[in-house]
Amino acid sequence: MQDDRRLAVLRAIVEDYVATQEPVGSKALVERHSLGVSPATVRNDMAALEEEGFITQPHTSAGRIPTDKGYRLFVDRLTTLKPMTVAEKRAIATFLDGAVDLDDVVHRSVRLLSQLTRQVAVVQYPTLSRSTVRHVELVALAPNRVLVVLILSTGRVEQRLVELEQPISDDDLADIRTAVHRAVIGETIAAALTALRGVDQGGAALSPVVATLVDAMSDHRSDERVVVGGTANLARYGDSFDVDVRPLLEALEEHVVLLKLLGEAHSGGVMVRIGHEGPYEELASTSVVSTGYGPGDEALASLGIVGPTRMDYPGTMVAVRAVARYVSRILDEA
Incomplete structure (x- = not known):
């Protein structure tokens, strides 16, 4: 009972000090809070809390304020959090x-x-290295120009242009898209990079697309x-x-x-x-x-x-x- 009462006194001190920015005295505690005990008991509890390092007196004849130790006990003993309106x-x-x-x-x-x-x-x-590949899109902007769009689970979107040495057909682009999807969708960045490097890069069009994706996935500029x-x-x-x-x-x-x-x-x-x-x-x-x-x-x-x-x-x-x-x-x- 005594420990519960002292915790209630500490809680009241923290709440009043946060609200008023002023050291809290025993008289104010009795007036503002229904502690159910006499002012003398509250003073004794405050003395015990001070001796244990939970509160301190910043100036002579002033009230008490919480210490780091007091705030820690207050936070650790929170039983309910104020609901949002x-x-x-x-x-x-x-x-x-x-x-x-x-x-x-x-x-x-x-x-x-x-x-x-x-x-x-x-x-x-969001840290890039912890994200996964959600989607990769390849869009033909011109016969020899492809836009690579990389979308990660973090919501991050990377867009890169790829210039091809030779024009690419819609069928070839679809094949590249399928190969890339199989390799990276749902994978972490590290796993996707490994899979991409294992994709057949023999085709003249596939190689620059893979290189561009590797570059986009290796860009850690946002990690810090x-x-x-x-x-x-x-x-x-x-x-x-x-x-x-x-x-x-x-x-x-x-x-x-x-x-x-x-x-x-x-x-x-x-x-x-x-x-x-x-x-x-x-x-x-x-x-x-x-x-x-x-x-x-x-x-x-x-x-x-x-x-x-x-x-x-x-x-x-x-x-x-x-x-x-x-x-x-x-x-x-x-």
């Missing part, structure tokens, strides 16, 4: 369903996530691309960061840093890294909430938010998970 769900569906291609999906997602959470949103482009949105949201926190906000602003310009902050793409659960749990000591005043996304149960990339440790963790976790699910659905239906 009908309006929020409708806004997500309407906004993302209007996307026309992968670039549009990524940019819409980062804007939406930053608006929902009022944090800095980060969305990684991320899009950032909502940087202006940092301004609303003022000086509530424990340290200078400049390291975070600098980190937002480094894609490698952002990818490490997001962590490995993982499907299903939402990962929360609080303060010093992150990979960079200079960003110890920030937390990251992230998850993976991709078609089906496969996580091809990560998305999430970066913000101060004083954040609405339940609401943020719900928003990150919801956007990831909608993006995954879009990629699955593409």
Whole structure:
């Protein structure tokens, strides 16, 4: 009972501090929350929580604020997450369903996530090496010119022109299309590359088509691309960061840093890294909430938010998970 009550006190402190940005005192807790105990008991519980490192007193005679350890216990003991409103769900569906291609999906997602959470949103482009080949189309633009269109499970589309030394007939193009389809459709990029190199390249027309597909599949330019949105949201926190906000602003310009902050793409659960749990000591005043996304149960990339440790963790976790699910659905239906 005592542990449950102290957890309730900690939860109330976290919620009040996130909402008010002010250290929380015992009197305020009793007035705002139905804790069912006397102010003296609340003070004793706060003293115990402070001794165990879950809360701290920033100034003499001030109230208490949560520590990283306190936020961690709060997040780990969440039993329910605040559901999204009908309006929020409708806004997500309407906004993302209007996307026309992968670039549009990524940019819409980062804007939406930053608006929902009022944090800095980060969305990684789907990793090419984890995707599979969904479709290959060969279109004759001229007797000796063919457009090769490669569509991956990530929604990524690559288009390349192939110049042939000799004109190609419709029948020969159909044969090449069949051979390519047999080799690559449904295969991972690595398996597709191996299969393509094993395709008979004896024909004058087939060889350049295969070479073009190999080149398109080997293009890893997007594997470390991320899009950032909502940087202006940092301004609303003022000086509530424990340290200078400049390291975070600098980190937002480094894609490698952002990818490490997001962590490995993982499907299903939402990962929360609080303060010093992150990979960079200079960003110890920030937390990251992230998850993976991709078609089906496969996580091809990560998305999430970066913000101060004083954040609405339940609401943020719900928003990150919801956007990831909608993006995954879009990629699955593409």
